[in-house]
Amino acid sequence: SQTIHQWPATLVQPVGSPLSLECTVEGTSNPNLYWYRQAAGRGLQLLFYSVGIGQISSEVPQNLSASRPQDRQFILSSKKLLLSDSGFYLCAWSVPGTGRTYEQYFGPGTRLTVT
Amino acid sequence: AQKVTQAQTEISVVEKEDVTLDCVYETRDTTYYLFWYKQPPSGELVFLIRRNSFDEQNEISGRYSWNFQKSTSSFNFTITASQVVDSAVYFCALSERDSSNTGKLIFGQGTTLQVKP
Numbered sequence: 322s323q324t325i326h327q328w329p330a331t332l333v334q335p336v337g338s339p340l341s342l343e344c345t346v347e348g349t350s351n352p353n354l355y356w357y358r359q360a361a362g363r364g365l366q367l368l369f370y371s372v373g374i375g376q377i378s379s380e381v382p383q384n385l386s387a388s389r390p391q392d393r394q395f396i397l398s399s400k401k402l403l404l405s406d407s408g409f410y411l412c413a414w415s416v417p418g419t420g421r422t423y424e425q426y427f428g429p430g431t432r433l434t435v436t
Numbered sequence: 437a438q439k440v441t442q443a444q445t446e447i448s449v450v451e452k453e454d455v456t457l458d459c460v461y462e463t464r465d466t467t468y469y470l471f472w473y474k475q476p477p478s479g480e481l482v483f484l485i486r487r488n489s490f491d492e493q494n495e496i497s498g499r500y501s502w503n504f505q506k507s508t509s510s511f512n513f514t515i516t517a518s519q520v521v522d523s524a525v526y527f528c529a530l531s532e533r534d535s536s537n538t539g540k541l542i543f544g545q546g547t548t549l550q551v552k553p
Binding site (some may be wrong): 353355363364365367370372378409411413415416417418419420421422423424425426427428429430432 | 467468469471473478479480481482483486488527531532534536537538539540541543544545546
């Protein structure tokens with residue numbers, strides 16, 4: 322069966338500090354991968370998605386970046402955090418589909434507070 | 437443009453009541469997929485159901501049921517005999533027009549359901 326892991330679960334970082342959030346998927350190969358952010362009491366905002374190693378697409382311009390160094394590893398980074406980066410970060414994966422869309426499965430999330 | 441609207445921001449019911457969460461979508465695609473997710477207080481989104489645009493049959497899974505009506509572009513979710521454990525934020529989502537098979541979804545803003553004992 323497939324599982325998705327995210328770490329850390331919670332993080333408190335000062336403004337201007339770097340960020341690295343990691344997501345890994347087990348039990349599948351060549352998944353589509355996604356990073357979302359959810360501000361408190363708000364909906365989901367897609368930040369990045371990837372259809373393969375080294376292939377990253379950005380949905381929202383900001384001071385965050387993403388990388389996919391391995392097939393089942395997806396990393397979200399920032400060189401200098403802003404207060405507005407606070408939120409709940411969710412990683413998700415889906416089976417790539419040709420002409421169809423499959424459900425996304427989400428990780429447990431990382432709660433980031435920038436102080 | 438593609439869009440998902442969940443007009444109900446918050447709903448509060450008493451345990452054992454039935455509750456329906458509304459979802460209205462907009463798309464020009466003839467082939468598309470609709471989804472429902474549950475986000476309990478722990479935060480992780482849990483996949484509930486996926487329906488494709490060719491299958492308008494209603495679906496029932498235990499206390500959960502889904503009513504898909506293309507004529508009204510709606511995909512509503514009903515919980516029968518609600519329980520406190522049903523308290524969560526529920527998201528409806530639509531597959532984005534996607535020639536590159538990215539699998540991206542368009543999410544509604546979510547409906548917060550509170551079930552009181």
